[in-house]
Amino acid sequence: MAPTLTPDASAAGTFTLGGDLTVHRMGYGAMRLTGKGVWGPPADREEARRVLRRAVELGVDFIDTADSYGPDVNEEIIAEALHPYPEGLVIATKGGLERPGPGQWTPNGRPEHLRQVCEGSLRRLKMESIDLYQLHRIDPEVPFADQVGVLQELHDEGKIRHVGLSEVGVDEIRRAREHLPVVSVQNQYNLSQRQWDDVVDYCGEEGIAFIPWFPLATGKLSSEKALDEVATRHGATPSQVALAWLLHRSPTMLPIPGTSQIAHLEENVAAAGLQLTDDEVRTLAATVTD
């Protein structure tokens, strides 16, 4: 009989972002703590706060959010639930993707906009400096140097400590690194969607955190039949196998599964302690496709 998994984020080991921010390799993505279409407040704001507090109790010390989740609401709830923040908790936020309405996302990388939203995040999160500020999207309409230039200025002013990028290829990461250090990359990636394999490998080689968004393929992997056999063997669930596969995929992988439910949070965090064999990892990669 396989041992029962304990929800403890520290079982995933640690990764150090930018040389000075050490976090457990199982994080939490807070985007689901909003209304439908990532718009407006969640149906039960107090429950959202409980989810965040429980995540921290379980050893999660890396939480991902963005000014555009709600918009604003997600960052406000994080501050309501967790401020004053415990020592060592890293809250990573993002800017550069605007929300004209529910389910709508528009890049805006104009320097004045990036400065304004970063300052808004600082206010909502009640922080003097943001540990990790991620450019949510590169805006093709704005010169790239202007977008990274304002991030460098915000860094020099002490408003952000480290910079990350989102949904970028290797060439874009290299171009950004000509201007400033990039400590993390957040791209869509999971067992069934591996279009960014080359970026995962590049980040692994360069010591850059790879933060996979949609790590559970928005929950679809929780009912993926191809995961059942491995899950049963380990006394685990398909979601846990999918998350353990990510942790195994690269030592710089930092999953941020999202959920609005404490039961799912506990299940997902418990995947930190699930060890797959190399053979299982290979077989899963060969059998699970989009």
Ligand SMILES: NC(=O)c1ccc[n+]([C@@H]2O[C@H](COP(=O)([O-])OP(=O)(O)OC[C@H]3O[C@@H](n4cnc5c(N)ncnc54)[C@H](OP(=O)(O)O)[C@@H]3O)[C@@H](O)[C@H]2O)c1
């Ligand atoms: N950089 C970007 O462009 C970008 C884009 C999207 C997301 N993100 C970030 O990535 C994070 C993760 O992405 P995500 O939350 O959209 O997708 P996800 O983690 O792949 O899946 C979340 C969905 O799966 C369900 N779920 C979670 N755990 C489950 C479990 N154990 N069993 C069954 N269902 C489960 C959740 O429903 P319940 O709420 O009912 O549990 C939710 O609907 C976000 O929170 C956000 O921080 C970034």
